[in-house]
Amino acid sequence: MKKSQAIWFLVILLITSSVLPVIGNADEVFVSDAQQNNHIRTLAASCAACHGTMGNAVGNGNNRSNTDEGNAALAGIDAADFTIKMLGFREGSQKSTVMHHHAKGLSLDEINQLAVHFSQQKRIIMAPLKPQTLKAEHGSL
């Protein structure tokens, strides 16, 4: 039980701190993108390979978890829910095929900032991309 108490302590800590602006001082914020810390937006963007651009996973409707139809949508996720899941992946209490390998490599501060980042993204329902017939002239030498 000690472990889960520790998780809850962290969760509460992270949630309370995530209410405060974590984006950084005004002078650190890049002029052309006032909303997002550019360190965290690159990290968050690397999640897109599985969770879609800015957390808008394709083909899975509004599902917040992975289904047979597609991966979990992170855009607009509740920041506390996100943090609990990520800490669970680190700890082993959240079931995972691959996410523990990602969550364990991140710092608590990064998890905290990712929670804020994804909770602020607008959810857009995305359909899978339509494939095409390969044209004869396509080169591959």
Next chain:
Amino acid sequence: MDHFSRRDFIKAVGASGALLVSGHAFARATKPPMGRVVVIGGGYAGATAAKYLRLWSLGAIEVIVVEANQQFVSCPLSNLVLGGSKTINDLTFGYDALKANHGIKWLQDTVTAIDSGAKKVSMLRGELSYDRLIVAPGIDFNYDELPMLASAEAQQQVPHAWKAGWQTVNLRKQLEAMPDGGVFVMNVPKAPYRCPPGPYERACQLASYLKVHKPKSKIIVLDANAEIISKKGLFTKVFKETYAGIIDYRPDHSIKGVDLATKTVITDFDKISADVLNVIPPQRAGKIAQIAALTEKDYPWCEVNFLSYESKLVEHVHVLGDSVAAGLPKSAHMATNQAKVCANAIVQLMAGQAPDPAPVFANTCYSFVSDTSAMHVANVYRYDAGKKMMISAEGGGVSISPSEKEAIYAAAWAQNIWADTLT
């Protein structure tokens, strides 16, 4: 800032109609607020860089992509075309959504030269000036040691199928035509090469087809490396257990020569005749990276600064994707990650600011060991200021075993990375 007006236009060399049309489309009354980035190559790296430059500069950077092909064909999942659970038309996409959604300008053309002093790119049908250039040309095959495979005709007979497209279709047809009891010979080139687990995944895909359709056949895998170089434990187990008697894996076997007429490969140890022969040649940075002097003589990959992916050799030229000497897996996910770090850095550099001093990203490579079973290797990488490289963080690793669940997640990975790269 007078270079903004000087470089304002494309000079039509051949005065071809196509160029003039694109030329007019690019004419601007006003200069772009932050400048122009030209991207060479519309693969995972180039397309992603173009999109995120537009997104993160809020449209203030003008982005022009130069890509020779009209369509995008995904290398990830293309081994499944060989196995038969996908067709090439499941993996082929257009660029229209990407262009339209982000206002990216596009030229279907082939780059012939880069003048980094004058900051100009020459193509078959014109030229372009740039403030910063991104070179994302993928890989080039090195036929120095296998000159008999250098021609297009030779590659019809002995496909590499290591750039997805008609080569993949060709190899699948040869596999289908192979008699039961036939011998399929394939190789793993010396690392580094595109997609480290790819050749081993290919062996599994071929075997999964043969096991059902031609059970008397076998696959000989000649590995130029001393051992399986990715997901070793997992692949070793699958080869031994799932494909026992079908996959004959031979480490430390380099191909020294090929007799095309008899489809015979020569190694240091023996000569092996094949019914179907698939040689994946040794690799180096894409052609344009060599032409533009982005590689040094004795090392065929591009050295970059990992905060911005700017070449260590040529100023204002950034290199992305498989051409980069990163010491990390040359994967599609990695290419898109590099593209995002680079786009982020360019947006800052063009605004006169320093790029993020500590980039971090996550990478995953899935491999399908059958049509319904897959496994992964996943890692977080962070910039190490001492080593000046991206270093694997703690906590990464591989699947415990291949599973159907991960095949579903791997398919979802593909859907998401395609949508992220191409819309």
